[in-house]
Every structure is written in C-alpha cells, then in structure tokens.
Amino acid sequence: METLIIILTGVLVSVATYLFLSRNVIRIILGTAVLTHAAHLLIMTMGGLKTGGVPVLGEETSTFTDALPQALILTSIVISFAVTAFLLVLAYRLYQESRSDDLSELRGMVNE
Amino acid sequence: MSNILVLPVVIPVLIGIILVFFRSQIQIQRWLSLASILSVTGISLYTLNMIQSEGILRLDFGGWQPPFGILFVGDSFSLLLVFTTSLVAAVCLIYAFYSIGEKRERMFFYPFVLLMVAGVNGSFLTGDLFNLYVCFEVMLLASYALITLGGTKPQLRESIKYVTINVLSSWFFLVAIAYLYGTVGTLNMAHLSERIAEAGQTPLLTVISILFLLVFGLKAGLLLYFWLPGSYSVPPTAVAALFGGLLTKVGIYAMFRMFTLLFYHEPAITHTIIGIMAGITLIGGSFGAIAYKDIRQIVSFNVVIAVGFILVGLAAATPAAIEGSIYYLVHDMLVKAALFLIAGSMVALTGTPMIDRMSGLIRHYPMLGWSFFIIMLALAGIPPLSGFMGKFLIGQGAIESGAYILLALSLISSIFVLYSLLRIFLNCFWGESTTSEEEVVPLSKGWLVPCVLLTAASIGLGLGAEFVSPYVADAAKTLSNPYIYIDAVLNK
Numbered sequence: 001m002e003t004l005i006i007i008l009t010g011v012l013v014s015v016a017t018y019l020f021l022s023r024n025v026i027r028i029i030l031g032t033a034v035l036t037h038a039a040h041l042l043i044m045t046m047g048g049l050k051t052g053g054v055p056v057l058g059e060e061t062s063t064f065t066d067a068l069p070q071a072l073i074l075t076s077i078v079i080s081f082a083v084t085a086f087l088l089v090l091a092y093r094l095y096q097e098s099r100s101d102d103l104s105e106l107r108g109m110v111n112e
Numbered sequence: 113m114s115n116i117l118v119l120p121v122v123i124p125v126l127i128g129i130i131l132v133f134f135r136s137q138i139q140i141q142r143w144l145s146l147a148s149i150l151s152v153t154g155i156s157l158y159t160l161n162m163i164q165s166e167g168i169l170r171l172d173f174g175g176w177q178p179p180f181g182i183l184f185v186g187d188s189f190s191l192l193l194v195f196t197t198s199l200v201a202a203v204c205l206i207y208a209f210y211s212i213g214e215k216r217e218r219m220f221f222y223p224f225v226l227l228m229v230a231g232v233n234g235s236f237l238t239g240d241l242f243n244l245y246v247c248f249e250v251m252l253l254a255s256y257a258l259i260t261l262g263g264t265k266p267q268l269r270e271s272i273k274y275v276t277i278n279v280l281s282s283w284f285f286l287v288a289i290a291y292l293y294g295t296v297g298t299l300n301m302a303h304l305s306e307r308i309a310e311a312g313q314t315p316l317l318t319v320i321s322i323l324f325l326l327v328f329g330l331k332a333g334l335l336l337y338f339w340l341p342g343s344y345s346v347p348p349t350a351v352a353a354l355f356g357g358l359l360t361k362v363g364i365y366a367m368f369r370m371f372t373l374l375f376y377h378e379p380a381i382t383h384t385i386i387g388i389m390a391g392i393t394l395i396g397g398s399f400g401a402i403a404y405k406d407i408r409q410i411v412s413f414n415v416v417i418a419v420g421f422i423l424v425g426l427a428a429a430t431p432a433a434i435e436g437s438i439y440y441l442v443h444d445m446l447v448k449a450a451l452f453l454i455a456g457s458m459v460a461l462t463g464t465p466m467i468d469r470m471s472g473l474i475r476h477y478p479m480l481g482w483s484f485f486i487i488m489l490a491l492a493g494i495p496p497l498s499g500f501m502g503k504f505l506i507g508q509g510a511i512e513s514g515a516y517i518l519l520a521l522s523l524i525s526s527i528f529v530l531y532s533l534l535r536i537f538l539n540c541f542w543g544e545s546t547t548s549e550e551e552v553v554p555l556s557k558g559w560l561v562p563c564v565l566l567t568a569a570s571i572g573l574g575l576g577a578e579f580v581s582p583y584v585a586d587a588a589k590t591l592s593n594p595y596i597y598i599d600a601v602l603n604k
Contacts (some may be wrong), residue, residue: 020280025272032279039286046294069293072242076286079249083279086256090275093260094268106269 005045012038025091025101028083036080040073113180115547116159117171120152120194128226137368138217145222145527146205153198160191160583168238168600177241178601179303185239185601189438189587193236193365196587198212198560200357200449201229201568203562208350210558213458214269216261216348224261225354228254235362239601241292241299244366245285248331254279255359258351259343265383266346274343281330288323295320305373305594313377321382325389328370332363334423335389337416341400344415345408345465349456352408353394356415357449361441364422371426372434372591379429387427387518393420395520398528402535405542406465410532411455414491417525418444424518433509435588440502443573447490447498454484457559458540467536472545476478476552479560481541483567488537492530498573 002095012034019031047069055067127148132511134140163169169186172178205225212221212282231251238244256278260271293299295316296307308317326336333340344355375382404410422444425437457480462470474481490497493504503526510519573580590596 020276028276032276032283035280036286039283039290042287043290043293046290068299069290072289072293075242075246077286079246079253079282082253083249083256083275083282086253087272087275087279090256090260090268090272093263094272097263097265097268103272106272 001049002045005041005049009038009045012041023103025094025103028103029087029091032087033084035078036076040076043069043073043076073102114159114162114169114171114186116162117169117186117237120198120237121184123148123152123155124226124230124233128223128230129137131226132220132224134218135218138214141217141222142205142209145226145356146202147538148226148449149198149202149205149432152229152233153195153202156191156195156198158184160188160195163188163191164301164582164586168597170601175278179298179300182238182240182243183601184237185302185595185597187366187587187590187600188583189365189591190236190507191363192438192442192583192587193445194233196445197229197232197236199326200566201225201354203565204350204354204357204449206565207353207559207562208210210556212326212348219261221258221261221430224254224257226355228258228358230360232358236365239301241289241301241304245282245289248285248362248366249282251362252282255355259347259355261351262348264346270346270588273339277330277339284323284330285327286288287507288320288327291320291323292317293603300601301369301373302598306602308377309594317375318378318381320374321370321378322385324370324375324593325367325382325385328363328367329389330363332360332367333393333416333419334363334367334386335393335396337393337419340416341409341412344412344452345406348496349453349460351442352456353449353452356411356452357445360415360419361445364419364441367423368426368434368437368591370553372429373594373597376429376594383427383429386423387515390420390423390427391518391521393417393423394525398525398532401528401532405467407455407458407467407536407540408465410467410536411451414451414529414532415448417529418448418491421503421506421522421525424515424522425509427518428506428513428515430509430512431588431592432505432512434591436502436505436507436509436583438584438587438591439505439580440499442584443490443498443502443570446566446569447487450483450487450563450570451491453559453563453566454480454487455536457555457563461553461555462540467539470540471543472541474541475545476547477555477560480555480563481537484537484541486532486567487570488533490574491533493526496574498570499512499576543566 014030015033038075047066053063053065057064061082127144131141171184172181228251231247234247238247256275260267298304330336344352397413400413401410422437422440425433459465490499493499
C-alpha cells in the first residue's frame, strides 16, 4: 500500500513540475495545487497507512493509528487553500493590468 | 511555564483582527497598531531580562507536556530577535504614516503589517518544527498581500514570481518535515535533537538536513537569491524596509536553529556546504551590488551580501563566530531597514531610482545625507558603529576554524559593500545640485525621523556593545550547547 501511494506521489510531483514549467499563469497555479496534494499524500504515508487501530494509545491496545499526520495535513490544506485563492486573485489582477496570462510577456525591468 | 511568551504573537494578531473592523478610521488604525508594536517591544525586553535570571522559558499550550504538545520556547537568541523585529517594525510604521498614502491605509495595510510581525515573532519563538512552518506561512501570506498592495504593474509582475517561489520552498519544507517525521518520529525540536544525538546522524538524516538547507536557503536568499532583488525593489518604501529588515532574517534564524540544535553532528558535510553557499552568495551579491544603477537594486543586493556574511559565522561554527553572527544579525536588521528607508526617500524626493540622474542632494537634505553616510560606515564595519563587533567576531571565528577562503571573501565583500554605497553617496549626495531652489521637494519630518532613529539605534548598538554583550553571549552559549535547550524543554 505504501509503495503504491509513494508512486502516486511521484506521478503527482511530475505532473506538477510539468505544469510549473509552463508559461501560462493559470497552469502554474494548478501546478502549485497539485504539488501540495503530493506533499499531503507523502505526509500521510510517512505516518504509516492503515494498521487497523483507532488513533488512541492506551495500555491495552497494541496497534494504533498515528493521528498526527492527519492533523498536519489538515493544517496544510487550509494554508494551501488560502495561498491558491490568493494566487488566483493575483492572476486575475495581472490579467486586468497587462491583458496577458503569459509570463514571458511580463519581462522584468531593464538596467539602463 | 510563562504566559508572557505568547504575547509577542497574540497582541499583533488580536489587534490586527480588531483593526479590520475599523477600516475607515485611519487614526485609530495608526495609533492602535503603533501602540501594539511598542507594547511588544517592551514585553520582549522584559522577557529578555527575565531569561537572564531564570534561564530558558517555555510555554506548553493547553498544558500538554513536551514532546506531545506544541510549545513556545524563549531563549536569549529568540527574544533578542523579537525585540529587534518589533523595534524595526515600529520605526517602519512611523515612516508608513507619512508615506504609504490613504488608499493603501484603507486597504488593510496596518492589519497586514501586524499579522506579518506576528508570523515573524512566532517563527522566532516556536519550539515545534511544524509550528515553525505554520508561522512561516502566516508571515508569508501577509507579505504576499503587502507586496501586491496598490496593484501597480511592476508589483504584480514581481509578486507572481515571489509567491510562486515561496510556494515551492514551502512545499520543500513540508516534504522535509514529512521525511524527518517518518525517520525520527517527532517534531518537537528539543526531542528531535535528543533523538538524533542518541541514534547518531545517519546519512539519511544528513540528506534531510540538506533538504532543510535548501528550504531556508530559498527563504533567506542564501545562494538561491535570484528572486530577491526584483521583489524587494517594487513595493512601497515602508514595506520594502520591513521586508529587507525582517523576512530574510527569519530564514537565517531557522538555519541557525536547525544546524546548531538538530544537525550539528556532521559538520564536515553540512557546514562545508553552508560555507560554499555562503561564499558564492558573497561573490554574487557583491557583483550585483556594483552592477546596477537602480538604487533599489543596489540596496537589495546588499541584503544578499549580508545573508552570505552571517552564514559564514554558521559555517565556521566556533562560539566566537556564532556570537558574531548574532551580533551581525541584530545589526543588519536595524541597518538594512534604515538603508531601505533612506533609499526609498531619495527615490521619492527626486522621482528617479537611477543614481546617475540624482546629484547634490546633501545641499537640500543634509540630515538624510549624513544618516546615509553613518549607515554606510556601519555596514562596512568601521568601529565604533554597530557592524564592527559582528565582523570582528566572525573574522576571529573563521580564523579559529581555518576557513581562510571564507575569511578573505567576507572581508573583500565588505569592500564591495563600501564601494557600492560610496558610489550612491558620491553620485547622489555629492556634486552640483541639478534642481533649482524653487523646485526642491521639501523633506517631511515624518520621513526623516525614522531614518535618524534607526541610525541612532545603529550607533547605540555599536557604542552600547557593553550592555548588549551579556545577552548575545548567553544566546551564543545556548546555541553552542544544545543540551541547555533540551534540558529546559524536556526536563523541567
């Protein structure tokens, strides 16, 4: 199970990298979203997948599910939600201002 | 247990949220934000003195004992940086009162500044690795908003790069945390340090530490500084000064914590890589600083040089070098903010950022000119100004550890710093004035006073080294002996 999820993470990372390297702003934003999902899957896998126990550690229980990765992922999802929302608004403002969503048309300043 | 530790984070957050509801009452926004930042300054100074008598303080949230809960840990290093942060933020706020403009003030400028300060303070104080990530994100989200506030075309263009590169580095941060959690099974920094010391720093852990180095290198602009000059030169002056003074320093702080508390067992690998990165940063920053004619670019590249310089201290890793780095970190926060404020004022007064189009400014603005001159000397490390102690101790540490190439690079970079700023001074302040008496734009006191305040703080830090040195020495002692930190967190 762990191996499968790690391979899935790898696929997501390569998809995200492909999207990231494009010149289109919307694709880059989608890339960031896919990239964070890959990280979430990785964190979940690191905590160990499905051992069949409840996330409570008692004296009598022998197996338990590590609840910490879930808490980390939840926090990270909220943060990535905020960042993605911000990026979308930013892309929209950029389009309004420059009538283009192509990064190569937004070259930096020149040194005279 | 000491509840005072949470105040530097909670006060700015709460006031920031309250201020959202006072959008149109600008006077309330101004005075409340300044008052809250000043109160944080006072609290951090009080806490700093408390640490000297009572040792490292800690606060377990919800009463969860470490290593199970999230906690704040206050040692001298953290509190020294929290104090400097609030000082710089207060001065930048005063500058913003007179320069930022009503339009931005109505668009939640002050709440964003307060949230950013809260994020910075949280990063300094937290004792949990994932909490560090969260505080970084709080700080970064506020900075995304601040860099785009106003929505001019250059701002939007640079901010899309800034946001993307930071999302990427945050992703690496998450991945590194995941690997570390999978390997060691804890995220409490003191607990991590203990477990790594017990099990030995295996090659796997060293690779993870390099991943952390990459993350904080991106955030601090160590070697990976390509995004920095562009994004630091577009926002309004007060924001640029906050960025230049505070943001990269958080990355530097995190690197110091990581490589003195957790990954200090393999200096032959990690600290050598840090040394190489610092050396290249010094070279690249020096070339950048003399290559541009845009004053904002020159100042931004000076930030890069300082990052390289401070990390030379970490690469050398002797107690003297670490003490020097702490000294230089505090000095650099004050002085870089001053430099950005003065450069921004010059651009606003003359209407051009190009240094060959400014001339003879000192005739009309003598105080601004001499402040710049003093700041320049402080950055070059002339005694008795504030840069001297740091440069001296880092140099001493580099000699002790035999890093002669780094020593040479850091000394040569000081000459480049001096040259790049002297070029601004000679071009812009010296020479014949090109504007006639009637055309001169008067310099408002609200612009001059913050610059002079920070210059005075730099002189004070240099002359008052006697008063500052106990705190710096204590901070360096804790960094050099990780067991002081671990004992304070786990065995109290």
